[in-house]
Amino acid sequence: MSIPAGWQIDIGLEIHAQLNTRSKIFSGASTRFGQPPNSQACAIDLGMPGVLPSVNAEVFVKAVQFGLSIGAMINQESRFDRKNYFYPDLPKGYQITQMDQPIVLGGTISIQKSDGTEKTIRVTRAHLEEDAGKSIHDLKPGHTGIDLNRAGTPLLEIVSEPDLKNAEEAVAYAKAMHQLLTYLEVCDGNMAEGSLRFDANISVRRQDADLLGTRSEIKNLNSFRFLEQAIHFETERQISVLEAGGTLVQDTRLFDPDRLETRSMRSKETATDYRYFPEPDLLPVRLTAEFIEQIQANLPELPVMRARRYQDKLQLAFADAALLSQDRRLGDYFDEVLTISGNAKSAANWVRGDLLSKLNEHELSITACPISPGHLGELIQLIDQGIISGKIAKEVFAALWMKQTDSPGDYVQQHQLEQVSDASAIEPLIDALIADNPKQAEDLRAGKDKLMGFFVGKVMQATAGKANPKQVNDLLRQKLS
Amino acid sequence: MNLTFATLADLQNSLRNREISATELTQYYLARIDALDPALNSFISIHTEAALDAATRADKAFARGDARPLTGIPIAQKDIFCLQGHRTTAGSKMLANFIAPYTATCSQKLADAGAITLGKTNMDEFAMGSSNENSYFGAVHNPWDHDLIPGGSSGGSAAAVAAGLCAASTGTDTGGSIRQPAAMCGLTGLKPTYGRISRWGMIAFASSLDQAGPMARTAQDAAILLEHMAGHDPRDSTSLNEPVPRFSEGLGGSIKGLRIGVCQEFFTEGLDPAVERTIRDALAVYESLGATLVDVSLPHTPYSISAYYVIAPAECSANLARFDGIRYGHRCLDPENLQDLYQRSRGEGFGEEVKKRILVGTFALSAGYFDAFYHRAQKIRRLIKEDFVKAFENVDVIAGPTAPTPAFALGEKASNPVEMYLQDIFTISASLAGVPAMSIPAGLANGLPVGLQLIGNYRQEGTLLQAAHQFQQETPWHTLTPPEAL
Numbered sequence: 001m002s003i004p005a006g007w008q009i010d011i012g013l014e015i016h017a018q019l020n021t022r023s024k025i026f027s028g029a030s031t032r033f034g035q036p037p038n039s040q041a042c043a044i045d046l047g048m049p050g051v052l053p054s055v056n057a058e059v060f061v062k063a064v065q066f067g068l069s070i071g072a073m074i075n076q077e078s079r080f081d082r083k084n085y086f087y088p089d090l091p092k093g094y095q096i097t098q099m100d101q102p103i104v105l106g107g108t109i110s111i112q113k114s115d116g117t118e119k120t121i122r123v124t125r126a127h128l129e130e131d132a133g134k135s136i137h138d139l140k141p142g143h144t145g146i147d148l149n150r151a152g153t154p155l156l157e158i159v160s161e162p163d164l165k166n167a168e169e170a171v172a173y174a175k176a177m178h179q180l181l182t183y184l185e186v187c188d189g190n191m192a193e194g195s196l197r198f199d200a201n202i203s204v205r206r207q208d209a210d211l212l213g214t215r216s217e218i219k220n221l222n223s224f225r226f227l228e229q230a231i232h233f234e235t236e237r238q239i240s241v242l243e244a245g246g247t248l249v250q251d252t253r254l255f256d257p258d259r260l261e262t263r264s265m266r267s268k269e270t271a272t273d274y275r276y277f278p279e280p281d282l283l284p285v286r287l288t289a290e291f292i293e294q295i296q297a298n299l300p301e302l303p304v305m306r307a308r309r310y311q312d313k314l315q316l317a318f319a320d321a322a323l324l325s326q327d328r329r330l331g332d333y334f335d336e337v338l339t340i341s342g343n344a345k346s347a348a349n350w351v352r353g354d355l356l357s358k359l360n361e362h363e364l365s366i367t368a369c370p371i372s373p374g375h376l377g378e379l380i381q382l383i384d385q386g387i388i389s390g391k392i393a394k395e396v397f398a399a400l401w402m403k404q405t406d407s408p409g410d411y412v413q414q415h416q417l418e419q420v421s422d423a424s425a426i427e428p429l430i431d432a433l434i435a436d437n438p439k440q441a442e443d444l445r446a447g448k449d450k451l452m453g454f455f456v457g458k459v460m461q462a463t464a465g466k467a468n469p470k471q472v473n474d475l476l477r478q479k480l481s
Numbered sequence: 482m483n484l485t486f487a488t489l490a491d492l493q494n495s496l497r498n499r500e501i502s503a504t505e506l507t508q509y510y511l512a513r514i515d516a517l518d519p520a521l522n523s524f525i526s527i528h529t530e531a532a533l534d535a536a537t538r539a540d541k542a543f544a545r546g547d548a549r550p551l552t553g554i555p556i557a558q559k560d561i562f563c564l565q566g567h568r569t570t571a572g573s574k575m576l577a578n579f580i581a582p583y584t585a586t587c588s589q590k591l592a593d594a595g596a597i598t599l600g601k602t603n604m605d606e607f608a609m610g611s612s613n614e615n616s617y618f619g620a621v622h623n624p625w626d627h628d629l630i631p632g633g634s635s636g637g638s639a640a641a642v643a644a645g646l647c648a649a650s651t652g653t654d655t656g657g658s659i660r661q662p663a664a665m666c667g668l669t670g671l672k673p674t675y676g677r678i679s680r681w682g683m684i685a686f687a688s689s690l691d692q693a694g695p696m697a698r699t700a701q702d703a704a705i706l707l708e709h710m711a712g713h714d715p716r717d718s719t720s721l722n723e724p725v726p727r728f729s730e731g732l733g734g735s736i737k738g739l740r741i742g743v744c745q746e747f748f749t750e751g752l753d754p755a756v757e758r759t760i761r762d763a764l765a766v767y768e769s770l771g772a773t774l775v776d777v778s779l780p781h782t783p784y785s786i787s788a789y790y791v792i793a794p795a796e797c798s799a800n801l802a803r804f805d806g807i808r809y810g811h812r813c814l815d816p817e818n819l820q821d822l823y824q825r826s827r828g829e830g831f832g833e834e835v836k837k838r839i840l841v842g843t844f845a846l847s848a849g850y851f852d853a854f855y856h857r858a859q860k861i862r863r864l865i866k867e868d869f870v871k872a873f874e875n876v877d878v879i880a881g882p883t884a885p886t887p888a889f890a891l892g893e894k895a896s897n898p899v900e901m902y903l904q905d906i907f908t909i910s911a912s913l914a915g916v917p918a919m920s921i922p923a924g925l926a927n928g929l930p931v932g933l934q935l936i937g938n939y940r941q942e943g944t945l946l947q948a949a950h951q952f953q954q955e956t957p958w959h960t961l962t963p964p965e966a967l
Contacts, residue, residue, distance in 0.1 A: 043583055047803040049576065049684045050563045050585060054718050082799050084846070086823055093802020144819075146807070275846035277855060280688035280796055282718050 003166060006207050009235050010215075011164035012124075014199040015177055017156045017187040018131065019062045025130050025154035026053030026096060033193045041133070041148035047091030052281050059128055059154045060287060062186035063103045064295045066156060069184060069302055070123055072107030076287050078128075080279040085272050089133035089146050097157075099276045101284070102127030109180065110304070111172040121173050122161040129155050150194075156186070162201065162212060167231035171224050174198060183303055183328045197222050200231060204238045213238070214248040218255050218262055230255040234262050306331050314344040323352055330366045333373045340377025343384055350376055354397055371400045379408045391465050392417045421468040423475065429462050430455070430475055444480050452476060484509055485645035486962050489554055489702040492648055496543065496553040503539035503553030503597065507532050510555045510599055514646045520627060523640040525560045525618045526568050527600035535597040542595070551709055552595030557641045557650040560601035561608055562588045562693070563682040571684045572604040572616040572634075575804045575811045575830035585682025586717070587651065587693050587710040594709040599647050603637030606832045607801065608658055608686040610634050611904035614895055615834040622891070623666060624963040625929055629888040632662030638696050639666040643963055649697040649706055653683060655690045656789050657884075657908025660920035663696055664883035664932020667922045667961055669949060670696040671703045674940050675915035676721040678707075679714030685800040687793035688719075690912050699959055700921065700949035704728035707942065721940070731943050732950035737771030739948060740876040746782035747881030747907050747934075755926035760882045763923040763933045766955055767880070767948075775876050779868040784861045785910040786902060791845045791858035792913070797835075798842030804830060837898075862913045869914045873938040878948050882907055883920040883932030907934055917942045921949045922958035930961070
């Protein structure tokens, strides 16, 4: 969708990322997804009388990793607040969140636009909070079920500035955040399980207007597609209201993906007053400079830096560099193949070619790959040392994939797959072929170069692919020139 | 030995010397509860069977020779502490049928030390009150005079000990709820430093102020109980992370040279002249023991009630939001929709005082009022803390009245909330500052007990208990018993 002439759009996103800690943010209950309802909610998650929260320190590690990765300021003293509202799946009647002193302040992330240019999006803040439970309305007519397994799952809410100017940028930003969070392994990124959810703050204004227009907040979008559709619908709605001479009211809306429309839940006038105040059950959390420095020192190489290294140091093509650096474990795999093989080009070709297509075919992630990076590195070494041909290498690769061997070198030896590079073994074969095919030999001598392939193929066939093709070429030329 | 008003320390000896068995002692108190509590209403639940079982185990422990410090000592616990498998009501209809699935840390510690819980005591609903008239389970009567209030909110715990229905009890204090009833019933009650005793399993009123503590006949008994209630608890982030001193071992030393601060702000207009005389006499006893009286000022004390009645309701408005009729607690019949479910469950489940405070707190936190109320109250709280820090540069203890009057008549102040709130005028500032404070019997005014409040510096419960113990070596007031309780 293109933006109607004379209008501009401003979008800010709030991303709720579930942090992948094993236990909840304020209790020891498990965060595992897909368990029977209310089987993973302890007394703290249920908001029983007399229970108290205590913070899972792991959430600070993850939030700081994220903050440092976007170049943000880390609040050394962060505090929790209570956000008060009544809802059946909010057991305490308040959510513990961070209002005044969020752990992460500022920072930026860059997104790639479709025209290939980059744009920097500013992050306002990111804070820690607890997730609510789930209300299930369609289980029993006239009843609402409450599942509190999700209650208390740690969330990092990442709030952007209204720097996003259209749906495409918003989706690119959401995807960049998704990639970063999963790359850092602080969030599993599983959208279907609700690990990442978006609220979009959308407003429109005339091209020449200085101030932002009246915004609507579209809540709880749980896929990139819904995010895109909701923005398209909402901007069209706002523009048409304004073009018809109407005015907008600031409100909170829900997106209905079946009808492709947004519906108002509540306007600013009827908005809940959350009555934030400092959470008295938790002391302010002070992070030492050493704690933050240590996280900084152990931060993984980020995708952007990695891609740049692959291009600049390894001379990989842009597409290869981008592909190999988008997933942290894939990049790590590639780096290890490279360390063993010493051949960046080959390593990149094997990983993004044969390996990824096999993985995709079997729907496996790189961490479940049956071939270790060491073995793939050895395989490349065997080719580079002239011990096996590229063709044989594919066979060894298949054997490795099937776990038929534990060592590429041993496999080649056991199956006698070494390339035959011994002229005394190949020469008699060539002599015999020339004798058996005099017509073709004559034509080749006469300059019919196509026939080289015929002879090379015959030699390869006779050696079961083990002859060194380059050497076969050279010998043929000697004999038939 | 007169069992009825025996101190916990004496009972420890009798049990150890096998002069009495835990079962006999438990049966003795249970029989007294049976006979006298209908008139006092100090218990909400009586754990006859569990107490007798515990007593049997205690006697076996004595027989085996592996008794623990409190083995066989029958106590009562305020019905705000969750005890696994037992009803825990917080004095509210909301929780009238709530069976706790876990045990409060400090109750568990007492049980681990061998104490026997006879039952759960009556209290102002959710600990909100100074007269124990706000209980869903009815008012508690003062053993000294059944027409009078016992103080609140730990009124049941105070009345039970004062009437000799148990050896000692636990209470909680948010703005004076241990000290004021201790004063009105002639007991020794201690509110420790905020964080000294874990709040885990103790139903919250105002989280930043709530502190559990012992209510007993003597400072020595309070020290013994405190030792077994206190300690760091990883489940309460606000609990003090430091070892618990052996309070009961430091009581004997002389208090010669102890600097006792006398604060003008505690001798104000509303103070009953008979109470004031009693307090001045008590201060004279301290001088005779070698302590020095020093004038100190806590200039922000007059603002403490205003600040308290913003902060405590604000926190309670959030703390009590969980009682929504959804997962446990009172639920209205046949709700029409969610709104109706909330409104009627809470409307029916909470009493008037609780509703009042929830409304006040909700208002104080509302957009547009937050700065004027909550924020300002927090500022006053900081100033009050600073007052204490400054005062304790020059004195070891600050002494004054616990409450402006002795116990008053049931119903007397029920219709005048401001007068009722003034009951806590002397106790609230120590709560806001988080410093330890206790009330000890200082004499009688018009035949009723008067409490002397001793306030100490942070973590200096030891100094307070020693000062209280030395006073009790010199005076008979803590040994006086209610004429009606026999």
